[in-house]
Structures are given as C-alpha cells and as structure tokens.
Amino acid sequence: MTSPAFGFPKNFIWGAATAPHQVEGNNIASDWWAREHSPRTDVSEPSGDACDSYNRYGEDIKLLAESGLTMYRFGIEWARIEPAEGCFSKAQLLHYRRMIDTCRERGVEPMVTLYHFSMPLWFAAKGGWSRPDALEKFERYVRYVLQILDDVTWICTINEPNMVALTQGGTQGTDFIAASLPAPDPVISKALVSAHHMARGVIKEQLPESKVGWTIACQAFHAVPGCEKEMEEYQYPREDYFTKEGAGDDFIGVQAYLRTFIGKNGPVPISDAAERTLTGWEYFPPALGIAIRHTWEVAGHTPIFITENGLATNDDRRRIDYTFDALADVHEAMDDGIAVLGYLHWSLLDNYEWGSFRPTFGLVGWDKKTFERQPKPSLGWLGDISRTHMVAHPYR
Ligand code: GCO
Numbered sequence: 216m217t218s219p220a221f222g223f224p225k226n227f228i229w230g231a232a233t234a235p236h237q238v239e240g241n242n243i244a245s246d247w248w249a250r251e252h253s254p255r256t257d258v259s260e261p262s263g264d265a266c267d268s269y270n271r272y273g274e275d276i277k278l279l280a281e282s283g284l285t286m287y288r289f290g291i292e293w294a295r296i297e298p299a300e301g302c303f304s305k306a307q308l309l310h311y312r313r314m315i316d317t318c319r320e321r322g323v324e325p326m327v328t329l330y331h332f333s334m335p336l337w338f339a340a341k342g343g344w345s346r347p348d349a350l351e352k353f354e355r356y357v358r359y360v361l362q363i364l365d366d367v368t369w370i371c372t373i374n375e376p377n378m379v380a381l382t383q384g385g386t387q388g389t390d391f392i393a394a395s396l397p398a399p400d401p402v403i404s405k406a407l408v409s410a411h412h413m414a415r416g417v418i419k420e421q422l423p424e425s426k427v428g429w430t431i432a433c434q435a436f437h438a439v440p441g442c443e444k445e446m447e448e449y450q451y452p453r454e455d456y457f458t459k460e461g462a463g464d465d466f467i468g469v470q471a472y473l474r475t476f477i478g479k480n481g482p483v484p485i486s487d488a489a490e491r492t493l494t495g496w497e498y499f500p501p502a503l504g505i506a507i508r509h510t511w512e513v514a515g516h517t518p519i520f521i522t523e524n525g526l527a528t529n530d531d532r533r534r535i536d537y538t539f540d541a542l543a544d545v546h547e548a549m550d551d552g553i554a555v556l557g558y559l560h561w562s563l564l565d566n567y568e569w570g571s572f573r574p575t576f577g578l579v580g581w582d583k584k585t586f587e588r589q590p591k592p593s594l595g596w597l598g599d600i601s602r603t604h605m606v607a608h609p610y611r
Pocket of ligand 1: 234237374375378432470523561568569
C-alpha cells in the first residue's frame with residue numbers, strides 16, 4: 216500500500232537553511248575558530264574551509280533554486296563584519312549583499328539570520344553574552360548590517376537563544392546531546408531576550424514591512440509518568456521562557472529534531488532499542504508536530520515558521536522517510552488551525568556540525584577534495600513538493 220499524498224497551501228514557503236560558521240569556511244575571527252584551534256580543544260575537528268560556501272554560495276543558491284525550493288535561510292557572520300572591536304568591514308557587508316542579490320536573481324526569497332551561535336572572539340573574550348555591554352555591542356552590529364537589508368522581508372534575530380544560554384553564551388560551545396543539557400545561565404538568558412527585543416525594535420523602526428522573529432530549539436519534552444511537574448520545571452528555563460518572549464512577533468521559528476524524556480532526576484537516556492541518528496539522537500519524526508503544537512500554545516498563537524528540521528544520516532532514503540513523516544504531522548497541525556508559514560529543511564549542505572563533519576544533514580553533499588556539489592535525491596524530492604504543493608512518498 217502506498218502512503219497517501221497530501222497537499223499544502225500554495226503560499227506555503229519551502230526552502231532550506233544553513234548557518235555561516237557551518238558552511239562558509241575560514242571564519243578566523245570568531246570564538247569558534249579559536250576554540251577549534253586551542254591546544255585544549257574539546258572538538259574532534261576544526262571547521263577549516265567548511266563547505267567553502269563563502270566562495271561557492273552562487274552554486275549553492277542555484278542548486279536550491281533549480282530544485283524548486285524558493286527560500287534560502289542563511290546567516291551573517293558577526294565576526295566577519297566586525298573582526299576587531301569597532302572595526303567594521305564594508306567589503307564583508309557587501310559580500311552578504313551579493314548573496315541577497317543572488318537569491319533575488321534566482322527567484323529565491325532570503326531569510327537572514329543575524330546571529331547563529333558563533334561570535335567575534337573579541338566579544339567572547341570579555342564574557343560574550345554576559346558582558347555588561349553586550350546589548351550595546353550587538354545593537355551597533357545590527358544597525359550596521361541593516362544597511363544591506365532594506366529589501367529583505369524575513370529576518371531572524373538570534374538563532375536558538377535557549378541553546379546559547381545553555382552553553383553559557385556560546386563560549387562553551389554547542390556540541391551537546393539532548394540527554395545532557397546543562398542549566399541555562401539566567402543572566403545570559405535575560406541578555407538574549409533584551410537583545411532580541413532591541414533588534415526587533417530597531418529593525419521594525421527602519422523596515423516596517425519586514426517580518427522579524429527568533430528561532431527556538433524545541434525539544435519535544437515528554438514526562439515520564441508521574442514526573443509532569445519535574446518536566447515543567449526542566450522545560451521552562453530551557454525552552455518556554457524563550458518561546459514566550461517571541462509571542463507577538465511576526466513569526467516564531469520552530470527547530471525540531473528529537474524528543475527528550477524527563478524523569479525525577481532530569482533527562483532519561485534514550486532506550487537502547489531506539490534507532491539513532493549520526494548525532495546520537497533518537498530517530499523521532501513526530502518531534503516536529505509536537506513542537507509546533509507546543510509552540511503555538513506557549514507563544515499565544517504567533518504564526519510559526521519551521522526554520523529547521525532534518526536528519527543526520529548517510530542514508531538519503533531515511534532522510535526522505537523522516538521528512539515525509541514530519542510533514543504529515545505539520546499537515547495535520549495546520550488542519551487543526553495552527554498557522555504554519557513555511558518549512559526550511561536543515562540543511563542545504565552537509566556541513567560542520569559544531570565540532571565534526573561526520574553528522575551529515577545535507578540535501579547536497581560535496582567532494583572532499585574539490586568541493587564539487589553532489590545533490591542528493593532528497594533535494595529533488597523536496598523541490599518537487601515546493602513546485603507541486605503536494606507531498607508524496609517516492610517509494611513507500
Ligand atoms: C542548531 C542549529 C544548527 C545545527 C542543527 C543540527 O540549532 O543547533 O541551528 O546549527 O547544526 O540544529 O544540530
């Protein structure tokens with residue numbers, strides 16, 4: 216029996232996402248680069264040239280556009296724009312402007328992330344998001360970048376503030392698995408909220424037509440029976456606090472991959488029987504539907520944009536299975552009246568997964584010696600969905 220096909224509204228947006236440090240390469244003025252090259256590094260390999268998307272973004276956007284996808288979410292790297300404190304690079308700014316222009320030439324709508332985990336080393340060196348002047352420094356950067364965003368509609372201020380807070384503002388990295396999320400730093404959590412509100416205000420003042428939001432790492436928390444209270448206490452500072460602060464924005468970004476069970480003493484390890492992904496997470500496609508429903512309630516019916524969802528696997532057929540099942544739940548949530556504006560797959564490219572190239576999330580792979588792009592069947596499959604507004608499973 217083949218799985219039934221299901222349709223999405225014609226104005227639903229389909230695309231793919233990346234983050235600058237994960238794809239560009241040679242982001243040498245950032246805290247992450249310093250961490251990767253520290254003699255005491257805790258990561259298994261450095262980002263190096265990453266996917267060389269800094270030079271090859273034109274090819275990447277072309278592949279995305281030719282597949283049928285119509286949105287590219289990419290980020291601006293603060294460490295390139297302001298490599299030393301107060302020293303702003305016009306040339307780097309114009310690089311990102313060319314990326315926006317390339318999207319437009321290809322009929323692709325850009326969604327621009329202003330901050331995606333990595334930060335300038337000078338900013339991190341004095342405490343990152345816990346510095347007393349963090350807001351002021353971030354505001355100066357945001358205002359500088361706004362010069363090239365005048366015709367950009369979709370802007371994401373901060374990616375996964377909840378993960379940034381858990382990793383002490385980025386300075387301790389993000390090479391985590393859900394089973395061991397540390398406690399968030401309340402000072403950093405508050406600083407991130409202020410930074411988001413500030414950025415949203417500044418952007419809306421200059422670009423009233425823009426659509427601004429932030430994107431939340433959604434963990435699809437489940438309580439072990441009898442541990443509902445423990446789950447709520449665990450969940451609030453790690454997710455809901457940030458989701459509530461996005462209420463009333465033009466959109467809230469849902470980024471979902473996995474679920475997390477909470478017992479009496481916090482997260483419960485994944486069962487040995489569970490299928491695992493290359494990140495070590497449980498293979499669990501329903502995470503997206505659960506995250507959408509939860510976010511819709513917590514953010515007071517703020518429209519949802521799925522800004523990340525995907526699977527780290529070497530088996531592209533499994534990527535399609537995962538995405539198909541996740542999309543079936545999105546469809547059901549929309550049928551129940553939840554406003555979902557679009558779906559951006561994580562990720563366009565196999566990329567640097569914060570410490571290692573091993574977990575491959577990409578719709579597109581690339582040759583390790585030549586960087587030659589190697590689109591996978593999942594790219595064509597998702598592109599067809601975008602063109603036809605119909606989701607069908609190719610071989611089930
Ligand atoms: C994140 C990111 C991405 C990750 C992705 C898979 O939110 O963690 O936005 O940078 O690569 O989530 O782990």
